[in-house]
Amino acid sequence: MIDVCLLGCGGMMPLPDRRLTALLIRVSGKMVLLDCGEGTQVGLQLAGWGLSSLEAVCFTHYHADHIAGLPGLLATLGNSGKKTPLCLYGPPGLFSVMRGLSVLVPPLPFETYLVEGPDSRKGTIRIGEAKLSSIPADHTAPCFSYRLQLDRAGKFDEKRALKQEIPQCLWKRLQKGESIQWNGRRIESQMVLGPRRKGLKLCYCTDTRPTEEFLRFCRASDLLICEGMYGQEEKRPDAIRKKHMTFSEAAALARDSGSKELWLTHYSPSIKDPFVFLDLARDIFPNAQAGEDLKKKTLFFA
Numbered sequence: 001m002i003d004v005c006l007l008g009c010g011g012m013m014p015l016p017d018r019r020l021t022a023l024l025i026r027v028s029g030k031m032v033l034l035d036c037g038e039g040t041q042v043g044l045q046l047a048g049w050g051l052s053s054l055e056a057v058c059f060t061h062y063h064a065d066h067i068a069g070l071p072g073l074l075a076t077l078g079n080s081g082k083k084t085p086l087c088l089y090g091p092p093g094l095f096s097v098m099r100g101l102s103v104l105v106p107p108l109p110f111e112t113y114l115v116e117g118p119d120s121r122k123g124t125i126r127i128g129e130a131k132l133s134s135i136p137a138d139h140t141a142p143c144f145s146y147r148l149q150l151d152r153a154g155k156f157d158e159k160r161a162l163k164q165e166i167p168q169c170l171w172k173r174l175q176k177g178e179s180i181q182w183n184g185r186r187i188e189s190q191m192v193l194g195p196r197r198k199g200l201k202l203c204y205c206t207d208t209r210p211t212e213e214f215l216r217f218c219r220a221s222d223l224l225i226c227e228g229m230y231g232q233e234e235k236r237p238d239a240i241r242k243k244h245m246t247f248s249e250a251a252a253l254a255r256d257s258g259s260k261e262l263w264l265t266h267y268s269p270s271i272k273d274p275f276v277f278l279d280l281a282r283d284i285f286p287n288a289q290a291g292e293d294l295k296k297k298t299l300f301f302a
């Protein structure tokens with residue numbers, strides 16, 4: 001399963017009741033943060049999932065509304081006694097951003113690994129048993145969109161395992177897809193597992209125009225979290241010029257990709273209440289929901 005918590009759903013500027021962009025994901029006991037806008041630390045406290053299992057912070061891009069929460073978070077992680085490494089991942093520019101932040105952040109008691117993703121090729125990191133991939137987005141700065149995939153192994157076939165005299169103490173590891181050397185015999189998980197079953201797919205894109213590449217990338221996602229910078233369709237020229245999306249463009253992405261559910265996020269500060277415009281999205285994609293700070297969901301295997 002995958003746990004999701006939208007820590008902040010604001011774009012550009014925080015509001016009294018809306019933090020800036022950040023999405024917290026937990027999978028197989030490990031956490032990853034996608035974006036880290038102002039107020040992310042408050043969101044993390046309210047989410048209540050702790051900090052100790054945070055493995056990575058991945059950025060769509062380095063506009064302040066997506067990264068200004070990072071120096072404070074790093075300092076807090078240091079003060080909390082974190083010893084395990086932290087991976088920082090994002091599009092080109094990460095090294096110079098981190099050089100700049102070194103003026104603000106004291107030396108840290110844990111290692112940081114910087115992975116500056118390729119500009120035009122796909123990049124992938126592992127979070128627990130899940131795979132996090134990125135592709136370039138279409139924004140005014142180098143920007144990535146993300147996809148987290150959790151595969152699901154085939155069903156364990158006890159009869160096959162017994163017939164092949166595979167000891168029961170190995171079954172759990174084989175179920176997880178491991179291959180095991182046992183008393184001079186190599187036992188592969190395929191020997192006891194049925195065909196692969198449908199896994200889970202979570203996609204996240206903000207600060208981008210809709211692209212054909214992203215449409216393919218997020219095909220059949222269980223949950224698509226997508227920017228809706230502008231509510232009214234009359235704002236589409238602004239969206240095109242500033243490389244953002246309207247609610248209905250986000251909804252069309254959800255519909256055309258065959259996604260199951262859409263959460264809108266990254267609202268312009270001029271949108272005081274996203275629910276006012278929600279029907280513009282629901283007319284196109286009925287399972288569109290307005291993201292809110294601390295909106296949570298757990299995605300389960302079907």
Ligand SMILES: [Zn+2]
Nearest residue numbers: 011012065207
């Ligand atoms: Zn933004």
Ligand SMILES: [Zn+2]
Nearest residue numbers: 061063139207
């Ligand atoms: Zn931006």
